[in-house]
Amino acid sequence: MMLSGALVVCSLLATLATLGEGLTVSKSGPWRRAREYVVLQQQQQVRTLHGKHTAATLTMERRDGGLAQFKQWQREAQTNRSAHDAHAAAAAAGISAAGDQPAGEAPAAARQTKTHGSDHELSAVADGVLWSAKLERRVPTGFSDDDVVAWKRATSDSAVVANISIGCGRMQNRVVTWRDGTHSCARYRLNAEQIQGEIYSFYLSRLLGIANVPPSRLSMIHPREKRWLAVSEQLAAAEWQLEKPFVLARYVDGLTPAYIPPEMRYANRSLHPSRRLLEKSEDELRELVQWSDLIVLDYVTGNVDRVVNNMFNEQWNAYVMDAPAHNLDRVAAPPASGSRQVAPGLLVFYDNESGLLHSYRLLDTYQAYHDKLLRSLCLFRAKNAAAIAKFHDAGNVGDVLWKTFATAEPEMHKLVPRLPARNEAILNKRITDVFNQIQRCSKLYGKS
Numbered sequence: 001m002m003l004s005g006a007l008v009v010c011s012l013l014a015t016l017a018t019l020g021e022g023l024t025v026s027k028s029g030p031w032r033r034a035r036e037y038v039v040l041q042q043q044q045q046v047r048t049l050h051g052k053h054t055a056a057t058l059t060m061e062r063r064d065g066g067l068a069q070f071k072q073w074q075r076e077a078q079t080n081r082s083a084h085d086a087h088a089a090a091a092a093a094g095i096s097a098a099g100d101q102p103a104g105e106a107p108a109a110a111r112q113t114k115t116h117g118s119d120h121e122l123s124a125v126a127d128g129v130l131w132s133a134k135l136e137r138r139v140p141t142g143f144s145d146d147d148v149v150a151w152k153r154a155t156s157d158s159a160v161v162a163n164i165s166i167g168c169g170r171m172q173n174r175v176v177t178w179r180d181g182t183h184s185c186a187r188y189r190l191n192a193e194q195i196q197g198e199i200y201s202f203y204l205s206r207l208l209g210i211a212n213v214p215p216s217r218l219s220m221i222h223p224r225e226k227r228w229l230a231v232s233e234q235l236a237a238a239e240w241q242l243e244k245p246f247v248l249a250r251y252v253d254g255l256t257p258a259y260i261p262p263e264m265r266y267a268n269r270s271l272h273p274s275r276r277l278l279e280k281s282e283d284e285l286r287e288l289v290q291w292s293d294l295i296v297l298d299y300v301t302g303n304v305d306r307v308v309n310n311m312f313n314e315q316w317n318a319y320v321m322d323a324p325a326h327n328l329d330r331v332a333a334p335p336a337s338g339s340r341q342v343a344p345g346l347l348v349f350y351d352n353e354s355g356l357l358h359s360y361r362l363l364d365t366y367q368a369y370h371d372k373l374l375r376s377l378c379l380f381r382a383k384n385a386a387a388i389a390k391f392h393d394a395g396n397v398g399d400v401l402w403k404t405f406a407t408a409e410p411e412m413h414k415l416v417p418r419l420p421a422r423n424e425a426i427l428n429k430r431i432t433d434v435f436n437q438i439q440r441c442s443k444l445y446g447k448s
Helices: 003-023 066-093 145-154 192-207 226-238 275-279 282-301 308-313 363-375 382-394 397-408 421-445
Strands: 038-047 053-062 161-166 174-178 183-187 216-219 246-250 255-259 324-331 347-349
Touching: 161 226, 192 216, 192 246, 192 282, 192 397, 282 347, 282 363, 282 382, 282 421, 308 324, 308 363, 363 421, 382 397, 382 421, 397 421
Parallel strands: none
Antiparallel strands: 038 053, 161 174, 174 183, 183 246, 216 246, 255 324, 324 347
């Protein structure tokens, strides 16, 4: 193959690897996962035009027809970029991209599901730097405290496991089905830091008023326990180490890939109080509200897996920001029969294992991208902003996080170390960074 052809193929493979990782965790049903995806491993070494040697090993998981899907995404991405650039240029000139309409007004043909009437006033969407209470009431509520309690009760140490099947992402992860029909994702990791990152990120999300992370808890398999006896053969096939903690998370049905919104996707990213928000449909606004929480959570935990790594990789793949976001799905369908209700439109933040530990070691490489995302945000949820202010003032988020974990899991927490003092100090600083961003935005747009 000619060198130029090899480079094109490698670009496609890199993008498909990115897309595949997002697709592998789309949970349309606990038993269909193994049939829906075909695992394809390809290794390719690439020599650059200037003689520099780069070795890349690409491991991909993709659906049949993934290449055709990529080409379709690529065409749509080019269209989206052109439209976005035209809109930005027109706004700067004081006119809309649609023609002679005033800047900030949506074309009539594009307003089929847009907000209308009194909702055209910005106060219906934003109250200073906070999303308006009226809009907040229309956003999916996420996993409530009652949901967390009910799920933990259903998966407690007294619950009996009926089946284990392949699913929930990585090769050794499994879908656990309890005798009452409840499903959970068992996230098995050999690395203790990944277990810490996953479980601490969950409890931190609760402390910050963010309800998009599925309920999670630690568990452990004791081979002679009655509740695991029916699945002993499946456990052996999974090659799990027994009597080792792992993370159980609530299984969510009806998920589809979620995309980075245009406000966060392009170089001139900005999610600020603006009349351009009035052009958004109801669904788009509800999703943007949840993106505020996502940006804050990923900043304070240092998580690079959802958006930041895509920003970093954009230097090699111009279309990577247009692919589905990693470790993020959207509830698109009503729950399956027997499943607990999760409202359509909820963004689900999962696989947070790199947060707070491994991700903090990568800050020298990725902090510039974290900063760009945080500086682009000037709209916050009231509950999240209040929690950030509280922890900024007290400077004790590490203590509170540890006590919350210990109280929620009085036995299992003893198997996982507390966050190191250095990491707690970094967490406190990053909360202060978010607090300062809220203050800067308040000076620009007024206090709420």
